[in-house]
Amino acid sequence: MATIQDVAKRAGVSVATVSRVLNHSLSVREDTRKKVQVAIKDLNYQPNLLGRNLRRSETKMILVLLPTISNTFYVKIVKGIEEVGLRNGYNIMLCDTDSDKQREEVYLDLLKNKLIDGAIFMATELSKEELSEIGRYFPMIQCCEYKEGAEVSYISIDNFAAAYKAVQHLIELGHQRIGMISGTNHCISTFQREAGYKKALEDAGIAFDDALILKGEYGFKSGFRAAKQFLHRDKRPTAIFAMSDMMAIGAMKAIKERGLQIPDDMAVVGFDNIRFSTMVEPQLTTISQPQYDIGCIAMDLLLKQMKGELKEPQHIFVEHELIIRKSTFK
Amino acid sequence: MATIQDVAKRAGVSVATVSRVLNHSLSVREDTRKKVQVAIKDLNYQPNLLGRNLRRSETKMILVLLPTISNTFYVKIVKGIEEVGLRNGYNIMLCDTDSDKQREEVYLDLLKNKLIDGAIFMATELSKEELSEIGRYFPMIQCCEYKEGAEVSYISIDNFAAAYKAVQHLIELGHQRIGMISGTNHCISTFQREAGYKKALEDAGIAFDDALILKGEYGFKSGFRAAKQFLHRDKRPTAIFAMSDMMAIGAMKAIKERGLQIPDDMAVVGFDNIRFSTMVEPQLTTISQPQYDIGCIAMDLLLKQMKGELKEPQHIFVEHELIIRKSTFK
């Protein structure tokens, strides 16, 4: 592999001049530039970015940490991040942490070791103290999930309000016994959505019943199982609000297998508006998040932070939307 | 940020000794090692890997290029790649190329610029000449999709045999008019699967009918549309073989909307055995690939190539399996 030295020698100039040509510096005479470009082509020269990165102390690489790549919810967020990142000259790399703290730390070392310029967390197993500590020295943003109290910027929807709106919708349709399929994780979204659920009931004068909250792992099977439990009860709920579309779709399967009609016998609401939510029968009422925008804003925040334009951690909330489909209302 | 110099000064040793401690070199006296470790802790020192990478001319990073991250088919392959990669001290980064050649080239520059040590392509828009050219200088592997004739190793299933088996299964069930929902792309798998389909018909003495092959984009909508077209015909097929589970599921929706029964009125076979294929009603007959193993083998190959143990490009085929479910057979 040719180095900048080789190019300089071949073009009969100094390495500084070659570097100037490479970096589009202004003060290079046209014929010199030509000579250099010819030499570059002749030698099939590719700059070794390890050298440049060392000197500049930046890599123009951004890491996006995903708890899992199997959740299609992240797809559009990543697209948004990529859009803004690439437009600003950054390469976006994704990492699958598998919600494993060790894995997360391996990838975070890349940040600490300066191999990447910044990171966006879609969810993290780190404590708020650990996050604050790293966030003090390295650019990072939390996206969708976040740790309250960590001194790291985040962007998210208002999960409390979203859950409130979904439950309110069910109440308006006349439902009084509304089952919730919540999450076993300790994410803030889970906590806030449960709070929104409770508040909506309270505001409607419906007594809260602990037995109407079951927990799942956000996947199809969890939803299926939880719904089955609800269905076995004497006084089964007439509606189910699941914390993810996947769980909602699982629940729908259980309901249909039982020979019941959706939404007549039991209404179902999901969360996330994944593509599949329109592919099932009946189509699923759900909460939609502006994922693409969320991605764009997360990357914007990160860019600002890397430029040092963020003095204080920012907390941004974006709008959500209740999308009413046939699973609650004909 | 502390540098190795700072650590050396604080520990009262030379940078070489610090480096030896960092790299677990043998010839460091125990008490010296202790001193250095104390200094490292005191200064909260993290080696700046840009320096190391420049010197060693390696980054221990591997890139996996995905045409899209929304296809859950890749999930387990990535898990396999990660398993083997992490175990060997490599960080795995995923990139979403969006099947865009330009995007692909941006990420490939990272390889050319030595920012990553090797790459695994899940699919590429590059020509076989371009692949061969890059493959001559940089470690890379093709996984699942590949370009015939490119001098780059690959691992895949035998798509011809898999399609043959699926169609044979339908024929054995008595189907004579079998529609195929193929792909508009120019991937080798598409070509080979069409060939397998034709050969199975031929071997069964069924005349090939060009009108029974429609093309789609591998997504739900394509399958839905293609199936609709089939359903409108006077002599509609009695079975559909789709090149992806997503298309098969889309087709199932169209069939059900038409009021027809699966598999009685129309049988459906998919490809990939994604998780959703068991979540639909009826569950989908499909071709299963050992995705996890494929990922492991791909990474193994890459490791060998990076070590220079591969003289010739390798072509590896792994077993597939026809999984018979209710969408073809009660």
Add this chain to the structure above:
DNA sequence: ACCTCCAATGTAACGGATTACATGCTTGAT
């Protein structure tokens, strides 16, 4: 006491680029 040898450690070159500063040359003013 002297020499050899080896383990432990230090010194400095090196990897490939960027860039502050130095230098030389051209140009235009006087």
Add this chain to the structure above:
DNA sequence: ATCAAGCATGTAATCCGTTACATTGGAGGT
């Protein structure tokens, strides 16, 4: 003709580790 200014280019320091080679000091042999 002389000089200042300014542009184009070159020189060399620098980024931060790694590592070949040099050096030191102590143990063991005679």
